Amino acid sequence: MRFARRMEFGPGPNVDLEREGVYARFAAGPRARRTLIPELCLDKTFHIVTFGCQMNVGDSDWLARALIARGWRQVDERDAWLFVVNTCSVRDKPEQKVYSELGRLLTHQRGKPGLTAAVGGCVAQQIGKGFFDRFPFVRLVFGSDGVAGAPDALDRLAEDPSARIALLDFLAAYPERQDVLTPVAAAPAFDADQGEPGAGPATQKGQAFVNIMQGCDNFCAYCIVPYTRGRQKSRQPEAVLAECRQRVEQGAREITLLGQNVNSYGLDPSARGGGAGVGFAGLLRQVAAIPGLLRLRFTTSHPKDIDPAVIRAFGELANLCPSLHLPLQAGSDAVLKRMGRKYDRARYLDIVRELRAARPELSLTTDLIVGFPGETEEDFAATLEMMERVRFESSFSFCYSDRPGVAAVRMTPKVEDAVSKARLLRLQSLQNSITKESLKSLEGHEAIVLLEAKSRRQDDGPSFWRGRDEAGRVVNLRLDDVAAAGPEEVGLELAGLLVRARIKEAKNHSLLGEKVGQPW
Ligand code: SF4
Numbered sequence: 001m002r003f004a005r006r007m008e009f010g011p012g013p014n015v016d017l018e019r020e021g022v023y024a025r026f027a028a029g030p031r032a033r034r035t036l037i038p039e040l041c042l043d044k045t046f047h048i049v050t051f052g053c054q055m056n057v058g059d060s061d062w063l064a065r066a067l068i069a070r071g072w073r074q075v076d077e078r079d080a081w082l083f084v085v086n087t088c089s090v091r092d093k094p095e096q097k098v099y100s101e102l103g104r105l106l107t108h109q110r111g112k113p114g115l116t117a118a119v120g121g122c123v124a125q126q127i128g129k130g131f132f133d134r135f136p137f138v139r140l141v142f143g144s145d146g147v148a149g150a151p152d153a154l155d156r157l158a159e160d161p162s163a164r165i166a167l168l169d170f171l172a173a174y175p176e177r178q179d180v181l182t183p184v185a186a187a188p189a190f191d192a193d194q195g196e197p198g199a200g201p202a203t204q205k206g207q208a209f210v211n212i213m214q215g216c217d218n219f220c221a222y223c224i225v226p227y228t229r230g231r232q233k234s235r236q237p238e239a240v241l242a243e244c245r246q247r248v249e250q251g252a253r254e255i256t257l258l259g260q261n262v263n264s265y266g267l268d269p270s271a272r273g274g275g276a277g278v279g280f281a282g283l284l285r286q287v288a289a290i291p292g293l294l295r296l297r298f299t300t301s302h303p304k305d306i307d308p309a310v311i312r313a314f315g316e317l318a319n320l321c322p323s324l325h326l327p328l329q330a331g332s333d334a335v336l337k338r339m340g341r342k343y344d345r346a347r348y349l350d351i352v353r354e355l356r357a358a359r360p361e362l363s364l365t366t367d368l369i370v371g372f373p374g375e376t377e378e379d380f381a382a383t384l385e386m387m388e389r390v391r392f393e394s395s396f397s398f399c400y401s402d403r404p405g406v407a408a409v410r411m412t413p414k415v416e417d418a419v420s421k422a423r424l425l426r427l428q429s430l431q432n433s434i435t436k437e438s439l440k441s442l443e444g445h446e447a448i449v450l451l452e453a454k455s456r457r458q459d460d461g462p463s464f465w466r467g468r469d470e471a472g473r474v475v476n477l478r479l480d481d482v483a484a485a486g487p488e489e490v491g492l493e494l495a496g497l498l499v500r501a502r503i504k505e506a507k508n509h510s511l512l513g514e515k516v517g518q519p520w
Contacts, residue, residue: 053090117135143167210258221411258299265280374412447501476512
């Protein structure tokens with residue numbers, strides 16, 4: 001194993017640790033020490049592991065395409081020399097999760113000297129250069145504003161075996177990213193960790209995620225995002241539209257617009273961001289008008305900022321999908337107030353009524369937290385009651401846990417773990433029964449399914465496919481006659497196509513359909 005001996009210094013302010021910068025700082029600073037860094041193998045192959053929400057999935061998607069455009073190759077884990085771990089800190093024990101993933105890679109590294117890792121996302125923003133100390137093979141850390149600079153940094157690491165780089169500064173405006181011309185099909189799906197709040201499918205052929213903003217100004221009492229992703233910065237609408245047009249030209253039939261709180265797009269205080277005067281409703285209409293775009297989605301929406309024009313858009317834009325993820329978080333006004341959510345249950349129910357008036361078939365999903373500090377049994381009963389009234393098709397629910405630095409850490413009384421867990425089970429059991437009834441009501445109906453990949457269930461056989469209907473529900477269906485070309489060719493040809501399906505049976509969390517006509 002070859003090592004480059006170099007000087008490194010301890011945790012300090014967020015700085016770009018380029019070689020010259022490090023030596024200059026070392027000369028001036030007292031906290032220097034020696035670190036051995038493995039050289040990055042010149043074989044530019046990479047593999048991305050993505051944890052967390054769709055923002056992370058979107059960031060990983062862009063990073064993969066940017067690296068491919070620079071001559072890197074995206075490969076299976078066993079063949080990769082560079083690992084990018086895109087991290088999330090919303091859920092419990094995020095650091096341990098990342099350390100365990102890096103530990104696993106370290107084991108992998110034993111037979112592969114030269115293997116290098118980059119750590120991005122929320123945990124990288126929090127731990128920063130601490131990763132360099134603990135894992136010598138980590139040579140790049142980048143936060144959410146640092147993603148745009150990550151491809152340059154990785155190229156630099158490939159050329160300079162002694163460099164380690166940290167991209168952790170928050171920038172004043174949305175950091176526009178390199179225009180990536182790599183076709184959608186060239187970037188395979190990621191190992192996205194499903195089931196996080198707001199998480200959705202990993203990126204697939206025919207689908208594209210497009211960022212419209214970064215960061216959040218809401219500072220909900222339990223949430224670490226404003227600290228790890230910085231303040232809200234809206235992207236210029238021209239840049240959003242250009243990327244959407246490009247993705248459609250490359251084959252995307254469905255686009256998901258991404259932001260921590262898309263409803264406040266263009267409302268950034270001062271001149272930090274773009275989108276002023278356009279607003280989210282205006283942007284939505286402009287994107288929906290792109291020729292060839294068949295499906296448009298967006299996430300995530302904060303109820304307090306939803307504009308009546310966005311609600312009307314559900315009734316007016318034919319390609320705006322009939323689904324909305326609208327985080328409720330809690331059904332009790334007292335808890336919502338302590339959370340700092342700035343809406344109450346009456347306002348939330350009004351929004352739901354208006355949405356369903358605009359689009360009766362709208363499928364609503366949500367996020368819920370149980371055991372927030374001070375939550376009583378009556379508060380929890382109010383959450384169950386809201387679930388019954390709104391009848392969410394599905395929800396991401398989890399027990400509250402302290403995140404360092406957020407306001408809720410100081411709130412008391414804390415709810416005992418056992419109580420929170422018992423409440424979570426009750427809530428999830430209610431959700432399961434609502435989900436089941438809701439899916440059952442679709443039996444006999446027809447849906448248009450965007451094909452994603454072959455079914456994960458081995459015993460379904462090679463001609464069994466998985467896709468999503470207009471509302472984002474998973475539909476599995478057999479494509480026997482189209483599968484005649486053989487598994488590999490079918491995989492290439494069918495992903496990203498649409499097919500009409502009749503729903504035969506509702507499963508617990510998905511639908512079983514049968515093809516009606518040929519895919520297109
Ligand atoms: Fe976090 Fe609240 Fe911002 Fe959502 S709106 S990212 S929960 S602070």
